Amino acid sequence: MKSDDQQEIIIKSLNQISTIDLASLPTPLDEARRLADKIGLSKLFIKRDDLTGLAGGGNKARKLEYDFAEIIKGGYDVVITAGGIQSNHARMTAAAARKLGLDVKLVLGGADFDIPKGNLLLDVLFNAEIRYLVDDDANSSLEKEMQKWADELLNDGRKPFVIPIGGSTALGALGYVKAMQELAAQIESNNVQIIVGVGSCGTFAGTILGAKIFMPEAKVIGVSVSRTVDAIKNRTIELIRECSDLINYKINAEDCSIECYDDYHFEYGIITETGRQAVELAANLEGILLDPIYTGKVMAGLIDLAAKKVI
Template sequence: MKLEDIPRLSLGFLPTPIEKMERLSAELGISLSMKRDDFTGFGGGGNKVRKLEFLMADAVAQGVKVLITTGGHQSNHARMTAAAARKFGMKPILVLRGNRPASYQGNLLLDHLFGAEIDFLDPDAYFEQINPRMEHHAAQAEARGEKAYIIPLGGASALGAMGYVNAAKELSEQYAARATPAPDYIVAPVGSGGTLAGLHIGCAQYLPNTKVIGVAVTGSAVPFSERIAKMANDGAALLGFEKTFTPDDIRIETDYIGPGYSIPSEAGNAAIKLAGDREGVLLDPVYTGKAVSGIIGCVQNGTIPKGSSVLFVHCGGSPALFPFADLLTADREA
């Protein structure tokens, strides 16, 4: 099956621009650009819109009435899934890792404005309870006679990965239109892995000389390289693309997670301030700040050579800045 034959609903404001980061490039000694997928627009923007274009087409075709997904307190995916549910007349249910907060800030505020039902899970029990809890909500919906649809964490599935196969195709067309070579490296944050799986499939098809690097922003019970290779193989099979990915093909940088998922890191916070100061670009402490700190670290240790051309996939997430305002302004008086 060709990519164009897979049902897809238009949600994002595509194609998103490629922006050259002139001052950061000079400072780091590389040619750094950003694919501005924070500008996808729908539901506050971000990379998950691309996945939802394919996942929502499947849900709408099945007559779904209740859309269920999961994530952390500041999940961009949960926020955009709630928005997509409302756009197509569905009820969103979000099962989120973390206790009920005293106040709703950032993405949680937006979840509330989209009218999502939010089920908070104790973070220590989350990984044991998440699938049974989502199945419970689905069973309740079905008992009411409402078709339910569960989207996995981050929209990470073979179908969801098609969003970033399509993004790689979009990039190849943009570089061709500019008559400029594709980048040496594409770097993206890795949480659930669907974006990176799609980029691997898409680059193998459309940007064969570009290497893909993922910067982990969380840990994983199953090594990312194994999980992403399997997802990429499932996605390639969906497309009838005769390509096999092994864990050795999947490059993941794991030194930039910091204390844990959704917990800001010192290096990530420094990257947020650097991007804001040098380029007027907003990064966030959950995903993009840590990923850009990974680019900086890889240049400093030589794993990304000086003089390389690097494209960073800006996955959005600026709403997650606001719950951490006190932390990010701790140096204000100084």
């Protein structure tokens, strides 16, 4: 089968899966000329998924379009999710729930605050009920607490829907399969390297799968903000396999090239010195705002990999 014919079949399968409009798409692709020159790259483009629009933007909006379509279709009345104390996913999930008239509960790994700041302040503004796991943000503990809360709500006659940490489901990862279709239409050649931050692996898996379909010459490189490379590879392969099944795309996930680096963080939620420098560099040279938890560390990784000639 010709690749064009295969793409058409995959696009048809993608379009048959229900979504609900939450993001402002397509997001721009901005060339960062001054930053590229500074760090020794011939060209550098930034896919502006900070401009997806939902409650301040971010990558999670693409995933939530799939999750909330399932939630509305299923008649659920309350959404539960979890993350770190400054979770972008928690903030955007709370906003999406309120936009669609649903109740929202958050389990956050960290201590309660007298004066909430950052994403936590927005969680409070969206009137999300929050449970804190003090000094315990391990994923397994967060997941157990979400399920416990869901059981309590079921006993009270509610119908809860649990979205995993980071929204990292095979269904949500389809948002980044589509994002690669979007990106392919914005660039002249797909012989590029795509640097993407990796946390709970959903965006990474969708990007790898989407690039394989729509940008077959592209190389996807992950920069971890929390997990080890081994943990990332195992979870990413699992998500690619499940995601490809949803769109009837035959792929051996184990044969996918998964390149990722875990050298640019030491503890989730804590800024690194190189991350701080990357945030300042992007702001001063391009007027682009990165954050200390995620994209600052990813930019620090990109800068170092460029210096080492990996990219």
